Amino acid sequence: MVTSIRGNSAELTTPNGEEVETVTVQLDDLILVAEFRDRIYPGLRPDGSVERRDDRPFHSVITGENFHALALLTFTHEQAVDVIYIDPPYNSGASDWKYNNNYVAEDDLYRHSKWLAFIERRLKLARRLLRRDGTLVVTIDEHEVSRLGVLLSQLFPESTVQLVTIVNNPKGVTQEYLSRVEEYAYFVFGPEAQLGSVDDDLLTHRDIDESGGDGEVQRPRWKGLLRSGDDSLRVNRKDMFYPVWFDESTGRLDHAGDPLPWGEVPFFEKKNGLTPIWPIRRDLQEGRWGVGKDTLNLLIKQGFAAVGRFDKKRNTWAVSYLSRQVRDDLALGLLQVLSANEATGVADVAYVVTAARRIRTVWHRSSHDAGAHGTDLIRSLLGSGRGFPFPKSLYAVEDTLRPLVIGKRDAVVLDFFAGSGTTAHALMRLNRQDGGKRKSILVTNNEVSATEQESLRATGFRPGDTEWERLGICDLITKPRIQAAIAGSTSKGEPVNGDYKFVDEFPMSEGFEENAAFFTLTYESPWRVSTDRAFSAIAPMLWLRAGAVGRRIDSISDGWDVADSYGIINDLDRASEFIAALVAVEGLRIAFIVTDDEGRYQQVANEIPGVETVRLYEDYLRNCEMTGDF
Template sequence: MSRLNDLIRQVAHQDGRLAADLRREFDALADRRAFGLNFERHTPETVELPGRPVRKNDKVRILPERGQMPKKSDERLFKVVKAYTEAGDRWAEVEAMDDPNEKRSIAIDDLVVVAEFRDPIYPGLVTTGKVERGGDKPFHTVINAENYHALQALLFTHRGKIDAIYIDPPYNTGAKDWKYNNDYVEKEDHYRHSKWLAFMERRLQLAKELLSPEGAIVLTIDEHEVHRLALLAEQVMDGFTVQMATLVNNPKGVTQGYLSRVEEYALFCFGPSFQMASAPDDLLTHKETVQAADGRIRPRWKGLLRSGDDSQRADREQMFYAVWIDPSARKLIRADPFLPLGTEPDFDLKDDAGNVVAWPVRKDGSLGRWGVGPDTLNRLIQDGFAACGRYDKKRSTWSVSYLSENVRAEMDDNLLEILGRDPETGVADVVYVDAASRRARTVWHRSSHDAGANGTDLVGELLGAGRTFPFPKSLYAVEDTLRLLVSRKPEAIVLDFFAGSGTTTHATMRLNRQDGGRRTSISVSNNEVPSKDQSELRRNGVRPGDAGWESQGIFEFITKPRLRAAVEGRTPSGQSLNGSYKFTDEFPMAEGFEENVEFFTLTYESGMRVASHREFAKIAPLLWLRAGARGRRIGDITTGWDVAEAYGVIANLDLSEPFIKAVEAQDGLTHGYIITEEDRLFEAMVRQLPAHVEPVRLYSSYLRNFEIEAARAAR
């Protein structure tokens, strides 16, 4: 070891950067675990930033000529020595990072800025649209960004405040499903697994700092990396309780090798103070349940009217019959024998006691059929397992419900008990025996979790023809996952930094609709163009950063329109959505959601310009996010100060008196941002702020946050 230290010191005299890189790798090796998960960390990770202005001292790559495909030589890094204008064109003088003697003059349009993950970045946000249907609710935030840098930005706004993180990272199948250093990692790459682990470790370390002690993170994965990810989670999420659940997400199966795979996995990492609530469904044995005010969990009663396929009268003649009802007591009396085809039903039929009949009438007014035969229904009425609902004037009939065969089988298994019976109707009050301690199981098997029907097909409905997204999660699987984590937190903050098509935000909105919650989500998705489309775009002379390229990326083409469609209830082309949401909460998709969503793109600013108060407009959304993403956003303070619903900002401290009065008068204000370089002035302002207002000093707290993160990434 001492000899290696001596050699590194010798190298430092000739090449300080190389010595620093060697020292970093040496320290990583020296700190390597003797046991556990060991892997090459492949530093530094880099990302291209198309559209970011080229500035002096930036690291850049030289883009291939338009119409040409990238080559290995295009991956070289250069440093911008100076930028200048010549004959009206913008040029840059650059020198090679691996050979300072190699200098070139390149048109700035042919350069792309590159960020290494050990370089400090100073992020801002620029809005690219919003949907407002939620009144005074806080906004869901959707960010177009490289997620590592987005996580660094969120450490300034949400450190220790996130209640739940749900991510669906790349599965590392070798099928061009993710990039490392701007290259797709393919199956033949000998370092494929270690690159993936390094990629995930960096992000999990930041995610852990974002979680509150009561929070939890869920990572979904398939068999390609599940065992490595489990070990990584154990190492990174030290102090958390880690459990794995198996989710049946493709009942049809995918043949890979000798067996047909029907499942994927979810790693749950529960924070040290996390408390699990009882669940209305254990996701394995008990189906279609509801939780009542008394805390007991009851099976959901099934509508007797048949729906879907095979639901018309002509489909099952023996299941079209009259059901006699006492309308005053809403009591089922009996079922008559079936009415043969060709005989018209009498909707005005009554007996001497005033009892009436219900017929199976579909929503469109046509004649349907019941879900069970008359003999079965008579047995259910006798046992108290069938009940009368409300009268439907539109269909001129009554609704009837019953306990399905599956639920009755659970009674035979002693999983259910009868608490009592209604003294007038005889209907049984059926509850699950161990409802008070219900927990989701570690194996989930629900038809609602089918990623084909409730992921791919649902996204297709939302986006309309011509837009597809590969392998989206089932909306209801994500909803069930989040319900376990935030059902008792109506104002929870949910994060997804591998957001893809936006299912996590969609699921959060579903939960809010079910219980009136005001939960917010933060979703991060990049604008990567699918690999199958990149070659054609490049051959046509289109490059990353061009409008024609960016419009085809995931964020702009899928995520943004999917969430807009979900909220507004119509496709990107303006047509009302067809179909209905199912399972826990059934309603037409065209109704949309009463929610607010804003879309942003993450920008990369100059630290010097931020410090000199020249980029306030770009930093302003981060201040708004830190204060809860609610109410008006302060985007300009040329008057010296401003106060909105959630926060206030002051730049001219000579105006502190009216600013403090406005802060005190604003109910619900939580943050005060004070722009000053003077310690004494900042401390004086803090003393004047109300005790419940969090003081934040700008821009030192902002700049320091990202300098610390860069230093950590360099280790």
Template sequence: MAAINDLINQVQDQELRARLQAEVNKLSKQKKFGLVYEEHMPECTALYDAPIRVGSKVALKDKQITAIYEVKGLSDSKAQCYDKVTQCEIELPLEDLICIAEFGEPIYPYLEPVDSVCNAPDSSLWHALIEADNYHALQLLEYLYAGQVDCIYIDPPYNTGARDWKYNNDYVDSSDAYRHSKWLSMMEKRLRLAKKLLNPRSGVLMVTIDEHEVHHLRCLMEEIYSDFYIQMVTCVTNPTGASQGRYSRIEEYITACFAPDANVTSSGDPMIGENIESNEVRWKSLLRSGTSARREDRKNMFYPVYVDPQKGIVVGTGEPLEYEIEPSFEKVNGYEVAWPIRSDYSMGRWSVGASTLDRLIAKGYVQLGRFDKKRNTFGITYISSETEKMIEDGTIQITRRNQETGVVSISFTNGKNQAIRTVWYRKRHNAGVYGTNLLGTIFNNTRSFPFPKSVYVVKDTIASVVRKNPSALVLDFFSGSGTTLHAVNLLNAEDGGQRRCIMVTNNEVSDEESKRLKKDGFKPGDPEWESLGIAQYVTWPRTVCSIEGHDVSGNPLKGNYLDSERPMADGFEANAAFFKLGFLDKNAVALGRQFKELLPVLWMKTGCVGTCPRLNSDELPSMLVLPENGFAILLNELIFPEFIDKVNAEDAVEHIFIVTDSIGGFKEMASHLQAENVYQMYRDYLDNFRINIGR
């Protein structure tokens, strides 16, 4: 194009030069330079819960959404439909139709609570899973968290041709000549919205991909994230390789886009080469694991350990209990008693003898963990003999001693913080062992999900950019099996962070499952169909099981998390809420008839603090003051004086919503409120949340 412009500038005739320039300008708009792909028919969303009315846009349930009809009339079981393309009318069975929304039409979302899991009732940390088409969920999240997300991690469809993703309600396979441009068209819309969510100064987008689309993706990112620094990591995820008669591929790629002030945090692990020293020193679990870990294996290692939970200390030990005698959990001399009870509730043994443990307690080398209600015992860790020798020879140093408990803190004297490399090779990143097999453990091998990521590679990826941000907001809008939330919980457990994760996934069933369900007479939207979708059948059950520490049958998970002594059966001190995205009628919202449905949206907008509130009836209150959730709502302007007194007396109320049609009245009321974040409802929602408009 530059050469053409140079030639045009050499044309002496001004009129001819102007006409040539105008035609070239038209041509340049028609053809993209760099990444070239087709603009396809806009994606559509199937609204299975929306009632079919006269004027509704509908499509056939079991077909690819290419034909869209407008309903002109309804009978008991038929709909008179008009096809704008063919300009023909057709009568279709109501049971075969679904309402749809085209991109470019304003639709107004809400969050329908489906389920929740609470394993930390005293914590304000709540994660969220949203079942939705991720394009609409992203526009919802733009309303809620524009510019606030610290890290976006996504694992989109790899577009291998294996019918692993849909475009307009139809699986895209290798025979589709436009599958690459369809994939790019799908990704382009979502990556543009994702950029609006990221913190513009320090946010990071991380996308995992394989060789099928990696180069297309990089070009697309260069176009959308031109003001970000873009870098790619090669990560070994399948050491055994997949050859298909050619080179054996063992890697995938992580393409990262860094906002101007975003950085990777150095760590003791550069991610390539094993046996790396770091400043962190592992304390060993007192409960023996692995081989010879049962009570009968070392009977003298089964003895009581006395603890004082109030002071947070391990006090001492008692005599080993004879093998034939059952342990007692009653207090001894006012102290609680800990016994070596394993995650499967069987009796185990301690790692060291009582006399050795007493010596370590006296030196401050034993620390008390939290009480495990399921096993009715305490977590206890200690400094191993190898670590003790390293303290003596100066390799490890005691950095401080807790004045209340006497327990020491230790670190390597000359530990190295190294820059993380761009090639990662870690055994823990093996997708088969720590992805597929881990899911098999949770689901007892009864439910499958294709190619789940290793929870450790996701944790390492996210940690590399949020390790120094313990309150980071992490988003995954291609969440699949739910590895991202699992990884965020694991990272929080390791460093005491309060990072929050939002996951979005659709509820598609697999291609094979789809064929079976259709053969059995079921259609999308039927309960039998929806119950086998990704969100309901895989993502949410995994979330519940990983947080509570059991499999889908309720049995404690076996084994420990790698690089720690943390049993999987301990679960995580975290909470999560499961929502389904729905759509509201604009007029009903404007009249205030659907406040009940919007309440979870307001809860998410204000940071998901506390348990998501619900209204138990359809009768609207005059006001809601919810200090436990950090927000308040005024629905009746007439009681504003009473409202002021209540909300200004609550320091925890940081967000206030005022329902009023008057802009002047809103400004006047807002001026009397101490909270910094005050919103006008429902104008704020309707004006700023016209989702599905082409952007």
């Protein structure tokens, strides 16, 4: 609120919890929105789209203040969102993008309470959007993790809150005494939430044999017994150079013999009908085995060692075994012995069925490296010179969402701290994997980095100027990234280099058969709304509420219109035509009736069976009062 004006400067006060913050700004930077106590209402201005398939819904990207955008969504998506995934500012004091870390000054004595107030107001609105069987995920680091946990428990008393530790930077960042390699994610499961089954618990060893298998059975990869790499010669470990005896007629390993004394030459003659196998390397040097004699004998007895193919060059056979990591997973119940070969005695070991696996609360996967699969991936999509600090790994977000939406192919996922747009990108990959039609709603501001702000102001530019806005996070990163991901080409029309990895590997240049629409948040007066003068700003919201699919109705100058999933009428004298058009559309979801007469609204609504009806603009005004206590 403007409290005083002196010359070319204005003094503003902003409530922040019980405190009031005061700041001085240039008068030219102020825009008249409303007088004190006036109510303002959010609207949307279309800013383009990218479309590749007519029968799929649209991902939506809204540029603007996320608190106001959340208020808007209480009209379009109250209790209709399946998953909310957010990566809010960590309050670490970094000064990159405003929503990343630098919401409160590092030396502010009340920085933690101010951050909590900032998050709390938004989470209260988010709570209104989440379905009872939905899940909220909030990522955070050590700066606010403990305080956030208390806040979530208070705001969601009926939900189950669990904390996950994610290794996102294996190289580590040195901070005081220890090197930090992780961040955290709170999962807030609604009272009716269900977690889908996946085939990876995201922690334990998952070295899959890609050679094939029966149906859905997945088997671990067997490790070669011949040591490779450092210290792999006989001279390095003389006690690891011993014969492995087996029966050529059955392929059964019999036992591991004693180590050959140093200086003696290995022999290849059979003894007692058994053939010796020696650790001879491909360069014909004398190597060594990867495990000791006693360990191998135990593995042979358990059926965890096997003979492979004969190698003419080395004049010996290959031997493989189950590594210690795989055997540990077997002991934990992550694998099972299906059977044993009658001739060879080798065990058939496979991972337990998908339904029996549970995701762990510690995640350690190379695919979650934020550098390789976040920063580098964005560079591939946008080209050099368009960096984004601390992006999430695409595959970490994908792994987060997968168990939450695996059984909901039409799920709605909301991210109101969207940053670079990783959430929408991950959802597109999930849709491609199972043919789903899930859609995301992203909200991000167009904040310019602190360094660029100083440079722009020094040259006379202000927020709203083209030169300023083009460097904002949405225009520079979010929007181009989503466009490039869908189209498979950069803003210059060049194919995106590189391949997607993990689970579903394919060239990035293929893109996705998805659609996305972009909007900018606007502010409308109640008079313009109630008198039908702000329809263009309300129109995208009606389309969002109807499912963000098909054609959008941007004008009702003819009195009514019916699109793929909804219809709108403001000339009730033509209700019969309107209702006939509604009935003719299969799968129509909702009808909006514009009138300030409750009686006439009910009359028309009663003649539209089986379709949700909404009265405009009364319902909208009631839901989106911006000065209410959310």
